Amino acid sequence: MTRTADVAIVGGGIIGASVAYHLAALGVPRVVVFEREEILGAGSTGKCAGGVRLQFSSEANVEMSRQSILAFERFEDEHGVVVDFKRTGYLFVLGNLEDYAVFRNNAERQRALGVPVELLTPAQAQELVPMLNTDDLVGATFCGGDGIANPHAILEGYAKHAKRLGVQILKSVEVTSIDLAGDSVVALDTNQGRWQVGHVVNAAGPWARQIGAMAGIDIPVEPVRRQYFVTKPMDWIPDPFPLLIDWSTGCYMHKESGGMLVGESDPDEPPGFGQQVDWDFLGRVAEHGSHRVPLLAEAEVLRGVAGLYEVSPDHNAIIGAPATVPNFICANGFSGHGMQHAPAAGKAVAELVAQGESTSISLDAYAFDRFAREQMPEFNVI
Numbered sequence: 001m002t003r004t005a006d007v008a009i010v011g012g013g014i015i016g017a018s019v020a021y022h023l024a025a026l027g028v029p030r031v032v033v034f035e036r037e038e039i040l041g042a043g044s045t046g047k048c049a050g051g052v053r054l055q056f057s058s059e060a061n062v063e064m065s066r067q068s069i070l071a072f073e074r075f076e077d078e079h080g081v082v083v084d085f086k087r088t089g090y091l092f093v094l095g096n097l098e099d100y101a102v103f104r105n106n107a108e109r110q111r112a113l114g115v116p117v118e119l120l121t122p123a124q125a126q127e128l129v130p131m132l133n134t135d136d137l138v139g140a141t142f143c144g145g146d147g148i149a150n151p152h153a154i155l156e157g158y159a160k161h162a163k164r165l166g167v168q169i170l171k172s173v174e175v176t177s178i179d180l181a182g183d184s185v186v187a188l189d190t191n192q193g194r195w196q197v198g199h200v201v202n203a204a205g206p207w208a209r210q211i212g213a214m215a216g217i218d219i220p221v222e223p224v225r226r227q228y229f230v231t232k233p234m235d236w237i238p239d240p241f242p243l244l245i246d247w248s249t250g251c252y253m254h255k256e257s258g259g260m261l262v263g264e265s266d267p268d269e270p271p272g273f274g275q276q277v278d279w280d281f282l283g284r285v286a287e288h289g290s291h292r293v294p295l296l297a298e299a300e301v302l303r304g305v306a307g308l309y310e311v312s313p314d315h316n317a318i319i320g321a322p323a324t325v326p327n328f329i330c331a332n333g334f335s336g337h338g339m340q341h342a343p344a345a346g347k348a349v350a351e352l353v354a355q356g357e358s359t360s361i362s363l364d365a366y367a368f369d370r371f372a373r374e375q376m377p378e379f380n381v382i
């Protein structure tokens with residue numbers, strides 16, 4: 001038997017759940033989420049480190065964050081779930097004058113956009129983090145509007161509210177093929193039957209390219225493993241402790257359940273779907289982390305986490321349809337900031353489906369076909 005969905009969302013992570021809720025809130029009927037795993041959030045969302053920041057260098061990303069932060073602040077009232085958004089601030093510490101100059105320029109632009117970013121001396125940075133090693137720092141930036149939130153709670157809030165509004169969320173249902181008629185997607189097959197569809201939203205995170213290929217669309221998104229480690233609780237960590245990023249090494253950390261979550265990106269990590277924790281990598285993270293915060297040298301590691309970033313050529317999201325298949329909407333390539341942009345991005349995707357181009361946030365910078373023209377400039381990628 002063939003069933004019908006006005007909108008079929010492939011992927012039950014934070015993006016799929018946000019799109020589903022926002023579609024239902026706009027009154028779009030017959031919205032169906034297809035998630036192949038037994039639970040929602042089994043993909044990147046379940047590995048997310050929880051960082052939320054206004055400190056992006058591009059206007060589009062600043063606006064995406066600003067709208068999303070407003071949504072996090074209203075989240076409990078609107079969805080009945082506490083997402084623990086804490087404005088701990090993000091502290092970027094800078095080890096050379098070249099990076100400092102870039103961050104100073106970014107800060108000017110961010111302030112012009114209303115983002116309360118401060119330029120700090122190393123001594124001022126140490127006032128925020130007393131145990132910070134500032135010996136080799138030239139400066140820092142801090143934005144008290146940044147912080148951390150709970151990705152699981154955000155996903156749960158959107159998914160539960162979407163269900164209350166009539167969205168069907170199907171777990172253990174894998175989309176296996178997509179059919180087109182002319183330039184339109186018209187149906188999809190799953191391991192549990194066929195569906196006629198009005199629109200498809202690709203919210204498959206690191207698997208976005210595979211879903212695109214089913215519709216003959218090449219989506220330039222690659223899965224790349226990213227890892228972090230969580231320590232046992234330590235009583236010297238102050239509260240609040242900002243999300244600290246050592247820009248020279250890419251090592252970042254924030255307080256997590258009384259301990260520290262410490263990670264960094266490996267620029268040499270090749271694309272691939274592997275999600276094994278590489279315990280050798282812990283040595284590098286520990287070296288960089290304890291150089292910046294020497295007390296970390298005594299930390300005991302509780303667990304390692306490895307997940308997949310979904311990386312686009314310019315490390316920014318791809319939101320919208322390709323010109324060749326206008327009813328196949330991508331919400332992909334968030335490259336490490338999909339959790340914090342899920343509210344605004346999900347709303348914009350829902351508006352695209354329901355209202356066409358008139359979205360409440362400009363999506364020009366995220367256009368599917370931008371790579372043929374120019375890449376979106378964003379320096380602050382972690």
Ligand SMILES: Cc1cc2nc3c(=O)[nH]c(=O)nc-3n(C[C@H](O)[C@H](O)[C@H](O)COP(=O)(O)OP(=O)(O)OC[C@H]3O[C@@H](n4cnc5c(N)ncnc54)[C@H](O)[C@@H]3O)c2cc1C
Binds near residue numbers: 206226309
């Ligand atoms: C280690 C790590 C740390 C991160 N830290 C941050 C952070 O601090 N802040 C931040 O904003 N972001 C962070 N991110 C990024 C963020 O987690 C992602 O951008 C976000 O979760 C992407 O959500 P998604 O819903 O698009 O993808 P996912 O959560 O991966 O969901 C996609 C879903 O699609 C499903 N799927 C795939 N193929 C099919 C199919 N054929 N049929 C049905 N279902 C299918 C998958 O099972 C999966 O559940 C981090 C990511 C990682 C890996």
